[in-house]
Amino acid sequence: MxxxxxxxxxxxxxxxxxxxxxxxxxxxxxxxxxxxxxxxxxxxxxxxxxxxxxxxxxxxxxxxxxxxxxxxxxxxxxxxxxxxxxxxxxxxxxxxxxxxxxxxxxxHQIDTPERGFSTRFDGILDMRMDIHSPRTAQTIINRYNVTQLAEVLHYYGEIANALSVAKAIIKARTHRPIETTGQLKDLVVPFAPKSKENQYVSKIFQAFRIEVNNxxxxxxxxxxxxxxxxxxxxxxxxxxxxxxxxxxxxxxxxxxxxxxxxxxxxxxxxxxxxxxxxxxxxxxxxxxxxxxxxxxxxxxxxxxxxx
Structure with missing residues (x-):
């Protein structure tokens, strides 16, 4: 063969x-x-x-x-x-x-919007390398408390203003669940350093991906x-x-x-x-x-x- x-x-x-x-x-x-x-x-x-x-x-x-x-x-x-x-x-x-x-x-994972890895496509916040795993990025973003979210962003994304972003996520999800990559991207872009929005958003996504997949x-x-x-x-x-x-x-x-x-x-x-x-x-x-x-x-x- x-x-x-x-x-x-x-x-x-x-x-x-x-x-x-x-x-x-x-x-x-x-x-x-x-x-x-x-x-x-x-x-x-x-x-x-x-x-x-x-x-x-x-x-x-x-x-x-x-x-x-x-x-x-x-x-x-x-x-x-x-x-x-x-x-x-x-x-x-x-x-x-x-x-x-x-x-x-x-x-393949990046270019498949429904996998939720890419900042370029709007898709479900999944980010699982094994689609049979129970925990998705959506689960983490909508269930972690502010301290947990800040720690993920700080340690895995090396985000300087992690606590501010975590508080913004908590506030946003009280109005409606954060379910898509587009929602997350729109939410965090205002916290990015000027002219470094893409790198900043990539680090946010990296942080949650690392947490999802351990x-x-x-x-x-x-x-x-x-x-x-x-x-x-x-x-x-x-x-x-x-x-x-x-x-x-x-x-x-x-x-x-x-x-x-x-x-x-x-x-x-x-x-x-x-x-x-x-x-x-x-x-x-x-x-x-x-x-x-x-x-x-x-x-x-x-x-x-x-x-």
Missing amino acids: PTTISKSYHIPVMLDEVIQGIRIVPTGKYVDLTFGGGGHAKKIVDMLSTGHLFAFDRDADTAEIACSFPSHYLTFTRAPFRFAKEFLYFYGAGQVNGLLADLGVSS ELAELESLLNQSAQIIKPGGRMAIISYHSLEDRLVKNFLNTGNILGQIQQDGYGNILRPFSPLQKKPLIPSEKELSQNKRARSARLRIGIRVE
Whole structure:
């Protein structure tokens, strides 16, 4: 069966850099924790001989794409990647040679108005990566109290005037429920710095999306179990799209924990399961950005499992 890749679903970001970074061995075992449209997965599978790729994604729309891959090369699981270790144990995979996670929202999700991810379309305030999850952005915006809303906006959107926006949301929803992305956008634009309305609204949407999908907790769970998933000498490649994600990955690779607190042995060696391949993250090339503007905020960090 020929493998079908959905370019409309999501263009794989920094594809060559990722593949080079995790150093594909044809007989190796790999994990793609964010399968999406299968772009990264297709490249990995094409390089395998007797190896295997275990792929995960919580978006039900990805399952059909995964079905086009040959089953002797790919095992697909529709589940959040915090369950990766358990599923790999269930499959008898043992430790793998490499792991990939592209943490961004896919083009498919952004361009589907009813998913509620985009600031460009008016749609229902959903923002769920897994449409079967019970909590939507609409639920949070209409049920959280002012303190909870302010905390979400402050910590996940890094909004300076978070309390003012939270109070405005509370006031607006007393008159009518806030149900659409257009309503939310119209409500928060007056609080934006002059000439930075688009960036400001994007951060508001980012904050609620992170809360809906529990994204930072998911990433923390992945990082904490990664040393058990990847064999010594293996590699982990993570693409992040905002400073909150990148900070967690950077801290973990540099110090072995997400807080960035260095612990050393008696000889002064840093106690960490991975060593960073590079000091600074890799960023998309100008050529890639000319073909895919949505990659502009991507940051790729690669860690090597300590022997």
